[in-house]
Amino acid sequence: MTRTAYESERLALAIEGSGTGIWDRNVQTDEIYYSTDWKAMLGFKEDEVSGRMAESYTRVHPDDIAYVKRTIQDHFDRKTPYYEVEHRLRCKDGSYKWVCSRGKVVSRDSEGNPLRMVGTTTDVTSMHEISEQLHNTVQLLTSLTNEVPGLVFQYHLQPDGRGRFSYASAGIEDIYELSPLEVADSVAVLDRLIHPEDLYSYHASLRTSAACLAPWHCEYRVILPRQGLRWRQGDAKPQRLDDGSTLWHGFITDITARKNIEAELHKFATTDFLTQLANRRHFMVQVEAELARLRHDKSRPAAILMIDLDHFKAINDRWGHALGDKALRHFSAVLSNHLRETDVAGRIGGEEFAVMLRAAGFTQAESFAQRLQHHLRNSPLIEDGQHVDMTVSVGISVMNPTDATADDSIFRSDRALYQAKNSGRDRIERA
Incomplete structure (x- = not known):
């Protein structure tokens, strides 16, 4: 076996079983060749798929057809160096699979019109299912944390002292009268909200927690534009990251009512x-x-x-x-x-x-x-x-x-x- 033949066989073996099929399109005649693996990926036998592009488009999910055609045309018009798109294809049994199609025009006429396009189609259904599960999980966790009274957060403190909320639930609107976006890059805005008499102890408690990796607990006052003077309690567990920064996961709650009761009880007792x-x-x-x-x-x-x-x-x-x-x-x-x-x-x-x-x-x-x-x-x-x-x-x-x-x-x-x-x-x- 020649070296070229050996490499071709090795390529064919690599493609076989990878969930990838090969296609070769004649743009001028609107005909397309599909490899046996491409057909098998959708459950078709060798003679059950024609080479007409018109039929090929009927297998594309109706919601994806416009996007697929637009992406191909952009490549034909040389707006993109190659064609790549994820979309759904209908199988023989009527179900749909998510696939990733990649291709490139390999020859053009003297005027630059595409003549031949070669590419691959890979089954990415399992990846989409995992992605969808993760998305649903994230959506569920986000919905749950947004319903929890108070602020559920992930706070990231850099070794140079810069801090930011890498995650903040919708409760930040009530706790600080801020949006998650306003503290995504920096928490400097909080210094203007925390009561001046509590600001030092607030930062000192975070520094101590970061230094000792001890659970963070702090009770402090904030002065908010709409709510006025309120009490907040923060609790979180820290962990050290490889770059020396510290990451906390925790929550901040409104304890104003409790503090008012404590003040009343203290006054009653004293x-x-x-x-x-x-x-x-x-x-x-x-x-x-x-x-x-x-x-x-x-x-x-x-x-x-x-x-x-x-x-x-x-x-x-x-x-x-x-x-x-x-x-x-x-x-x-x-x-x-x-x-x-x-x-x-x-x-x-x-x-x-x-x-x-x-x-x-x-x-x-x-x-x-x-x-x-x-x-x-x-x-x-x-x-x-x-x-x-x-x-x-x-x-x-x-x-x-x-x-x-x-x-x-x-x-x-x-x-x-x-x-x-x-x-x-x-x-x-x-x-």
Whole structure:
């Protein structure tokens, strides 16, 4: 066997069983030759397929015929270097197979008109079935994730710190009021939505998760154009990719309702219902925290004031308990108006109150107490056109870093308060 004959036989054997058939078209006569394998691919015997192009086109699926003819014509007109198209062909049993047809004009006349075209047709039905299954699976997963409340996402963080959402469900519209397209290339837009006070911790949590490959969990606030201030919770699992980047799969949910409930419960547990000041327990927690801070930073003292409404029992006896409650609320409002953001006031019990002035000594505390007394004298409670005069006695101490417990400074202030009351009330005494 010659080398040429051997190579031809090897080519024929390679084509046989590959699901590929050969065709050879005479463009001038509109006749076409199909190989035995081409016919067998569609279930036809050797003598069951004619060589007429008109008949050949009848086997092309009606939805594909225009596309097939247009693609062939583009190649005839030299708009494309070769002809390639995927389409459906009808089999002998009436079913359709997906095929990929490839061909090329191998000869033209002197004017460039095509004379002969040779090509192959390959059965790609199984590939299309797999592709369709994958497409259906993707569609199902997309539909499911789009129905999940919140944002289902895939987040990709490059080693240089650039991040993007490689996948974001439709829930991003509610979570961030953005579209998936807006975060597909960069998440820089999120920095403008995350609350400034939470932005650092948000990025720090991602960096920590990436460094340790630990699950990401973060609760943070966002400020959205339509929804305003909302709470978000993010949870995801990271994985390291070969290029050193990190990929998270997770979800972000709206926890605003839960946070509001937590805030209400916290307020209920830490606030005196009548005066809306801190209750005794919460006030003492704040004093204990300040004492711990003072032990590390002795340069910023804190003053403790114990305050008692003078002759409160007489107010109750004369006006009744309902007005006594009004008197407590009136004083609490006056007291609150004199507090700085860093100060804490609480109702310790009955008509007794306490104030902690951070970064304040005796001088600042006395000035505070004097302003409080002055305001009470000039803004009395009015009931049925009558003035209900109130005065307060105040005892002051300064917290020491050597105090064993927070109760020590409270005890000193309470002792000074006792002296103020015994000295005639409406007085201020230092411990």
